[in-house]
Amino acid sequence: MSANQDAVTIGIVSVSDRASSGVYEDKGLPALKEWLGRALRNTIRFEERLIPDEKERISATLIELVDAGCSLVLTTGGTGPALRDVTPEATLAVGHKEMPGFGEQMRQISLKFVPTAILSRQCAVIRDQALIMNLPGQPKSIAETLEGLKNADGSQAVAGIFSAVPYCIDLIGGPYLETDEAVCKAFRPKSAIRAPSA
Numbered sequence: 001m002s003a004n005q006d007a008v009t010i011g012i013v014s015v016s017d018r019a020s021s022g023v024y025e026d027k028g029l030p031a032l033k034e035w036l037g038r039a040l041r042n043t044i045r046f047e048e049r050l051i052p053d054e055k056e057r058i059s060a061t062l063i064e065l066v067d068a069g070c071s072l073v074l075t076t077g078g079t080g081p082a083l084r085d086v087t088p089e090a091t092l093a094v095g096h097k098e099m100p101g102f103g104e105q106m107r108q109i110s111l112k113f114v115p116t117a118i119l120s121r122q123c124a125v126i127r128d129q130a131l132i133m134n135l136p137g138q139p140k141s142i143a144e145t146l147e148g149l150k151n152a153d154g155s156q157a158v159a160g161i162f163s164a165v166p167y168c169i170d171l172i173g174g175p176y177l178e179t180d181e182a183v184c185k186a187f188r189p190k191s192a193i194r195a196p197s198a
């Protein structure tokens with residue numbers, strides 16, 4: 001981290017009955033850490049949680065992570081239509097503002113990969129000075145939704161949702177996030193761009 005880079009605390013929450021009870025190994029938290037570690041140039045402190053699909057437990061975890069100073073909280077899993085899938089409800093219950101654009105864009109991206117993207121109800125909210133976003137549970141969908149879809153020549157075919165995250169965090173008074181443009185180009189209006197760090 002160079003002198004003018006802010007450190008950031010990011011909450012990552014894997015919501016899965018089977019991974020949290022040891023039926024299978026959780027691949028959600030490693031996938032989130034791997035992608036965020038590649039995409040961000042800031043020093044990251046992760047707060048990790050692996051929990052079952054229980055609405056009250058999910059809401060309490062989100063509140064705890066925001067209170068612990070997370071500027072960004074990402075969940076994975078529990079966004080589908082199954083009876084146990086309640087992550088969007090638990091997220092909306094703790095939000096102060098809904099940010100519908102993130103869910104809309106995620107479904108647009110995911111439709112390029114799988115027709116069942118229609119079944120995913122991901123949402124995003126602001127709580128205090130944190131952005132909370134749901135991602136689908138399929139581990140490979142984490143990079144797909146955050147990064148979007150690239151053409152064979154590396155140009156962006158569909159923008160990933162993470163492009164809008166740094167500016168959103170600026171607007172709620174959080175740390176200045178810098179991305180590695182080879183992974184994800186952050187979009188900010190010219191007036192909001194800081195001189196790049198060395």
Ligand SMILES: Nc1ncnc2c1ncn2[C@@H]1O[C@H](COP(=O)(O)OP(=O)(O)OP(=O)(O)O)[C@@H](O)[C@H]1O
Pocket residue numbers: 014015016017018019024025026027028029053077078079080082137138139
């Ligand atoms: N945390 C995870 N780690 C590894 N694989 C996962 C995880 N979450 C989901 N998957 C994989 O993605 C598939 C679809 O995910 P989905 O969220 O629908 O799981 P599920 O059927 O609701 O069960 P569970 O909540 O117990 O993970 C799962 O069958 C599993 O193969």
Ligand SMILES: Nc1nc2c(c(=O)[nH]1)N[C@H]1C(S)=C(S)[C@@H](COP(=O)(O)O)O[C@H]1N2
Pocket residue numbers: 076077078079080081085109110113114116117118119120121135136137138140141142144145
């Ligand atoms: N990018 C991407 N999005 C995806 C998928 C996927 O494989 N890749 N799976 C879909 C499926 S099959 C479902 S049911 C929903 C909800 O998944 P969840 O309950 O694991 O969150 O996400 C959808 N979104």
